[in-house]
Ligand SMILES: Cc1ncc(C[n+]2csc(CCOP(=O)(O)OP(=O)(O)O)c2C)c(N)n1
């Protein structure tokens with residue numbers, strides 16, 4: 001050990017330049033967060049993610065307990081195991097947060113997302129779209145002579161796959177709800 | 187007493203019921219009803235600051251020096267936005283504050299009304315929690331909840347935004363005992379098994395160290411007492427962060443001095459070389475760790491903290507213990523004694539011998555001068571001339587702050603108020619006023635840099651008005667010294683805008699405020715000048731002209747590991763020829 005000897009004028013870059021030392025595996029986790037349904041609570045949760053540079057892949061929120069004024073926020077997020085731990089700890093310490101569950105590690109969970117697809121086309125494309133929709137158990141919720149709106153529920157992967165198939169068949173628009181999830185069993 | 191009252195009266199009643207004695211504030215249209223209530227009572231003292239940032243820092247000083255929450259009252263719009271820096275400062279340093287802001291009437295919210303700002307939106311990321319109260323009936327309970335949240339768990343600032351119509355309207359007052367606070371109950375008791383595991387490791391550790399932080403101070407004076415007992419019982423060395431100074435006495439035998447970027451050589455090397463690190467209420471800030479991949483590479487780390495999100499955030503904790511420092515230390519001490527209080531008597535002396543070798547480097551050594559006052563010398567004299575007095579120190583931010591941390595001795599908690607996490611220039615003067623208001627008889631000194639001090643110098647008016655005899659000890663190097671130091675060492679000596687140009691004449695400034703000004707530039711006159719400052723019954727602005735180009739050492743440049751520390755010229759010689767050669 002000896003004292004560092006920095007040459008005068010040796011450094012042109014700022015010493016504030018710090019890089020994160022963690023280049024770990026990136027995992028995807030689904031978190032269920034039970035919060036007080038008070039004004040600003042969603043902004044708080046989203047602000048935590050944007051303020052600390054965390055990822056949001058999808059987010060759904062709705063009141064689930066009217067009498068208790070509780071909402072359930074389901075967040076799909078990605079990060080290193082360390083970042084995921086941080087996200088949970090940061091969520092847990094927020095005052096309006098009651099519970100945080102990591103459905104990805106707390107045992108098997110059911111995850112579902114609902115999506116609406118508008119597909120326009122005629123002739124073979126139209127027939128093929130309808131045939132594939134049937135295979136994916138998507139329902140037709142609106143139709144005109146040159147378009148359908150399909151409603152499909154499933155895992156995010158299933159919806160991704162359906163979107164890929166619809167693209168060449170005239171996919172015009174799609175709306176997705178984001179993931180809702182529950183742990184399996186009682 | 188009727189329980190139905192206006193919102194404005196509820197505010198004052200709730201503050202009284204919470205035991206509040208002092209409010210730091212500044213009036214404006216949106217808080218006039220509350221000010222009207224303040225006018226009509228005598229239990230709560232209102233300190234009128236000169237800028238809302240000053241109110242928040244003063245409340246921080248009050249809180250930090252008493253252990254009680256600080257209370258701030260400001261108006262909507264600019265009043266609230268002016269408070270934001272102080273609130274952020276309190277969040278970073280875990281200072282309990284309750285900030286009350288006025289807001290435009292509910293029916294005008296969202297209209298871009300006069301002096302409207304989205305205060306809860308702006309302060310959401312810089313408060314522990316905040317509330318916009320839309321109904322008078324919820325106001326009292328919200329205030330009680332706010333005190334609960336600010337003080338329980340890891341303390342922090344909270345804010346309540348109160349629209350003016352809510353202040354005028356009437357509702358039923360809810361006393362503290364009836365307010366629901368059960369939902370927010372952070373864990374205070376540590377995990378017994380983890381505490382036992384830690385005690386076990388403490389028995390075998392060959393190179394243990396306590397690394398303590400502001401959390402010990404926040405936990406209350408009992409935490410400091412327990413810490414001292416534990417250090418005495420184990421004979422382990424102890425270092426602390428900037429925020430934790432005073433929890434263990436600076437004159438204590440096991441004290442290694444502060445660690446971190448400008449920490450002591452022996453403290454940083456002991457952290458680097460330890461085999462068991464016991465972190466207590468400290469959060470592994472980047473000013474502490476340097477390059478994290480090289481941070482104390484061979485140690486087992488136990489981390490005691492009330493905030494679960496502090497654990498494993500930066501550094502992996504092998505033994506995480508979530509709990510209040512007081513509770514955990516009490517239990518750890520119990521377990522330690524029950525197991526026979528047996529440190530590793532064979533290995534500890536070797537560890538201490540190694541530490542003594544590092545101490546011999548004398549890393550705070552500097553070349554003194556008889557022509558110009560060295561800032562370190564000024565602080566050594568201040569220390570010598572105030573020793574034994576009931577002394578509170580606040581600081582601004584910069585080199586002077588680090589020198590104050592290095593050269594002043596803190597033997598008790600709550601005596602050292604500094605902006606650590608946010609590093610807010612302009613903190614020290616208003617904080618010193620807050621401290622003095624809480625401790626009218628004590629000696630309160632703000633160790634300042636001239637640049638920082640100018641940022642909130644208007645608060646001298648507050649000091650005068652409320653007869654707070656604060657001593658402003660300005661180490662005037664006519665430089666943004668810390669910036670200049672970085673530019674010298676890390677930016678090729680390109681001194682971009684790091685001069686303090688056109689400085690005021692501080693003595694005349696003091697006269698203008700009606701207080702005493704003292705100028706000192708000769709080391710020979712320094713003692714007399716300091717005594718003159720101490721003897722003066724009232725606020726003093728002490729302009730201490732110091733060496734302009736002194737650097738603050740030791741220094742670990744950002745992103746460097748602990749063992750790549752820069753030492754000053756004076757000690758570098760010793761480091762290499764003497765004990766330094768034998769180090770890891
Ligand atoms: C509000 C704010 N602006 C900028 C900085 C960056 N900064 C850190 S130290 C410093 C210089 C402080 O100068 P002075 O108060 O004279 O103290 P010195 O370092 O000279 O002792 C600056 C500009 C800061 N910490 N806070």
Ligand SMILES: [Mg+2]
Pocket residue numbers: 584635636637661662663664665666667
């Ligand atoms: Mg300066």
